[in-house]
Amino acid sequence: MSQENEPGGQGDPGVDENKLIAERRAKLARLRAAGQAFPNDYRRDALAGELQAAFGERSGEWLEANPTRVRVGGRLMSKRLMGKASFAKIADRTGQIQLFLQQHALGDAYEQFKGYDVGDIVGAGGMLFRTKTNELSVRVDSLRMLVKSLRPLPDKWHGLADTELRYRQRYVDLIVNEASVKVLHTRARIVRYLRDFLDALDFLEVETPMMQLIPGGATARPFVTHHNALGVDMYLRIAPELYLKRLIVGGLERVYEINRNFRNEGLSTRHNPEFTMLELYLAYADYGDLMDWAEKATRGLANAVHGSTQLVYQGRTYDLAAPFRRLTVEQAILESNPGLEARSLRDLATLRRVCEQAGIAFRPSDGAGKLQIEIFEKTAEHRLDAPTFVYAYPAEVSPLSRASDADPFVVDRFELFIAGRELANGFSELNDPEEQAARFRAQVARKEQGDEEAMFYDADYIRALEHGMPPTAGLGVGIDRLVMLFTDSPSIRDVIAFPHLRPEA
Secondary structure (H helix, E strand, O other): OOOOOOOOOOOOOOOOHHHHHHHHHHHHHHHHHHOOOOOOOOOOOOOHHHHHHHHOOOOHHHHHHOOOEEEEEEEEEEEEEEOOEEEEEEEEOOEEEEEEEEHHHHOHHHHHHHOOOOOOEEEEEEEEEEOOOOOEEEEEEEEEEEEOOOOOOOOOOOOOOOHHHHHHOHHHHHHHOHHHHHHHHHHHHHHHHHHHHHHOOOOEEOOOOOEEOOOOOOOOOOOEEEEOOOOEEEEEOOOOHHHHHHHHHOOOOEEEEEEEEEOOOOOOOOOOOEEEEEEEEEEOOOHHHHHHHHHHHHHHHHHHHHOOOEEEEOOEEEEOOOOOEEEEHHHHHHHHOOOOOHHHOOOHHHHHHHHHHHOOOOOOOOOHHHHHHHHHHHHHHHHOOOOEEEEEEEHHHOOOEOEOOOOOOEEEEEEEEEOOEEEEEEEEEOOOHHHHHHHHHHHHHHHHOOOOOOOOOOHHHHHHHHOOOOOEEEEEEEHHHHHHHHOOOOOHHHOOOOOOOOOOO
């Protein structure tokens, strides 16, 4: 009998999954009757990947001359029963290793092994050797069931085919899909690189409140919760910006936080209501300095993750070694709307007509800056394929940014785009408390007119600025989108371990 993988896993319509579960529960009942069904006294001394690295190049003769005994443990991924001898593969966090089991060596344990199911977690001890096909294996002389799996894994050949099921049951996806495991490992490497990059520049990693009385730091609709003891409504943070800048006022000068933010928005391939950001603030610098830093860090990250500045995303190759393009918001609008003229870009009537022709919704109270950014986002943003810094954003949509000395209609702000997606947002910080208070009042007016994403007035932040904040630049980087880019993932759900989904029906 040969059983490469048991029939009837998820995705096999030919077998009743409930029947398989019932059979496994019956096996568990027999294990309970025989003693401890979930033992916790087994300790392994070797991992599959470490064994492959240490002995992968050793010949069978060498292994025979240098006997090496190991204790391994992991999930049973496949088994082949062949009479008095069988093969199996188990997986741990580092990879897979093959087991060779013989009736004469294991006795009753061999008969018990015949009843093991793919998905069970087992411990095995024995000597390393090479099979006739030259595969590094463990010649098992001791075997234990550690955890009885009650649910079958997806069929080996079809895998977990339902994309939503992969997201909803990520634990199964990780068991059967090596690519999903690699994404999470790459994500960790990216975060580690960014930490090391900033730590080397004498930044201090800090933590700021995730529940706030006033949500600030971005224009977004917040989630509302209630603090029972205080008797007040609170908000899950939409950004840590205003707290981090309070620390700049306090003299820390270089701070960053890798944080969870929450925005009450829809679900899409680019948006998840709970997401991860790197946000940093640097005193005595401006937005131009941070553009240079962002370009250098992106290039260095490519080398760290892929060993090259050549990056492939969704079939297209991006050369991160080349200087990133830089253009203003207005230049980007003109490139994507050839009928427009530069002299009309701040004319309300012209901008409203462009919005109407493109089917872009707007409010009667929207000024030229707001209309510009709506046109930019709908007609130009997706065209920014090559690495591009877009700068000189309208002041109307940038309430925390410092106005340009040369042109007060815009602010010293940029966003970084690669593959048509925004990855980072940075600007020279507004540190004039009176101007900031006026900007907050304008945001409150927008909120009163129905803009649910407009900012609140934060009186304590104004008070902090009145103590004096040095010239400062700030940068926010979308970690999830960055991981999408560096893992060639088309959806944000691919790079978040447990993305938000609609409730199961």
